[in-house]
Amino acid sequence: MTFLGLYNYWVFIFVLVVGLYAVLVKGNYVKRMIGLAIFQGAVFLLYITMDKVEGGTAPVFLTPFQPGDLYANPLPQVLILTAIVVGIAVTALGLAISIRIKEEYGTIEEAETREIDRQE
Amino acid sequence: MSLIEHLPILVVLVPMFVAPLLAAVPSRGQLPWLIATLTSLLTFVVAIAIAAQVLAHGTLTYELGGWPPPFGIGLAVGPLSAMMLLVITGASLMALLWGPASMNSEVGHEHQSLLYASWLLALCGLSGITVTGDAFNIFVFMEISSLASYVMVSAGPKRQALTATFKYLITGTVGATFYLIGVGYLYMMTGTLNLADMAERLATVSSTAPVLVASGFILVGLALKAALFPMHAWMPNAYRFAPTPVGVFFAACSTKVALFVLIRFDFLVLMPNLPGHADMLVSVLMPLSVAAMLVGSAVAIFERDLKRMLGYSSVAQIGYILLAFSLLSTAGLTAAIVHLFNHALIKGALFMAVGTLVLRTGSSRLDDMAGIGKTMPLTTLAFCLAGLSLIGVPLTAGFISKWYLIVAVLEHGALGWMLLAAILISSLMAIVYVWKVVEVAYFRSPPDNNTGGSPAQRSEAPLGMMIVLWLVVAANFWFGLDTSLLLSLADMETTLLLGSRR
Known part of the structure; x- marks a missing residue:
């Protein structure tokens, strides 16, 4: 396959690395959660890309099924639905913890919380 | 049914x-x-x-x-x-x-x-x-x-x-997302998620790039989860x-x-199918696990908080397990399985003992444990006995682990002697950090009652707690003497995992 033929995979890698960068580098708890959500979103794209069959339609029976009909593989779509649910739970929990951190420390900057802990 | x-x-x-x-x-x-x-x-x-x-x-x-x-x-x-x-x-x-x-x-x-x-x-x-x-x-x-x-x-x-x-x-x-990416690549190449089925189908596509990438993602993801x-x-x-x-x-x-997932995934799915995977795994895992053993124990020596000290000690112990695993031999796998079990007993007992001390002193800092051996003798003794098991003194569960690990390591000639040295150094450091607690607990005088809480607060913990704590400590000695259950399970598993490979 050519470089452009793998277009979706390049997007996957780009989005993955952008998300991971934010997770690793940003010092703000909410920004890190955003990074984590982008990072997980990239994986959803990977799964959705791999189930695509060239010329295939959605795996839904609108008309009676004919032998030779092409349709996308539904299994990765189901898997990624599960992973999306997990991702939402993680994001919700992470943001909830960020709120609690804001209540306890009065800031959501990691450097500042560390400074406050050191002064204790 | x-x-x-x-x-x-x-x-x-x-x-x-x-x-x-x-x-x-x-x-x-x-x-x-x-x-x-x-x-x-x-x-x-x-x-x-x-x-x-x-x-x-x-x-x-x-x-x-x-x-x-x-x-x-x-x-x-x-x-x-x-x-x-x-x-x-x-x-x-x-x-x-x-x-x-x-x-x-x-x-x-x-x-x-x-x-x-x-x-x-x-x-x-x-x-x-x-x-x-x-x-x-x-x-x-x-x-x-x-x-x-x-x-x-x-x-x-x-x-x-x-x-x-x-x-x-x-x-x-x-970590979990890396694992998910790895599984995605494997699914892409094999079209199945069932581990046994995947192991079979992987044989035809084993040298392709996605499978290699998958094994890397899975290893790193699980290593993050396993600390x-x-x-x-x-x-x-x-x-x-x-x-x-x-x-x-x-x-x-x-x-x-x-x-556990790492061991099972690797031996069941990847190892039998990927040419060169075993060598790659060893060249990554062995240095990391030796480093974990040495660095984890060394940091534990200087740690002033008991719970964090146990955490770093766990880093070292995970190193032992992965070192045994990375030997890829029957003896190594047995040692890894045995230590998976025994370390749970050891760390559980140690953490319980520390938790009991924390309940009474209200702090997990080492300096607050001064003289605790006099006010809470039974708990401190339980910590010491579990500590002996951690170090690997004979008659304890820890000794069984160390014994199997050393036997497995010595199968590997010159490399084995170097690994043995690393194991011994790490064990010696374990003696140091357990002794550090013993010294503070027994040989430093307890603080005055005005500063260290009322006498009632610094007495032994409730009976129920002590019974469970001592039960787990006793289990450390029980499994140090009777290894039949553990070894028969380990033996069955190694035949299962390695039998399919050879």
């Missing part, structure tokens, strides 16, 4: 169904604790029944919803899974039995029913990882247990628990700031489950 056939799914379903009910229970008194403990007891009994079945008949399989694998999700409980189930459910039960006084002192009653509901979900997730034979199912259970774990750690009494949880959440999610050096940064603080009973539960089993 009789009840026996449904055992593998029961161990997951029981805590899963009780958890939401428990969340609805009014959070007053000891009722939530009682429900969680009874549920945990039930899963422990189921785990014992599963172990008995596995010992008698070999691997148990179960088809969810009656769909035969590879179409449905199949459960496969091998000897190692059975052992891990015993460790997980046993650790949960012991931590719960030990914990109510400690929990009451750290977490308000109004939060306890939700906390114990999370506990059961973590138990459900960890058990689920060990019984399932499906790669994606492992991810789902991993996230169930991790999400519940984040909630439990964040319930800790100090506000640093929140920042510790955040770090844990980020690392845990990145393998240098990916351990989240662990010591998560252990320290979690409510103490939660710390006991996690210290005994949570990172070990990731190691």
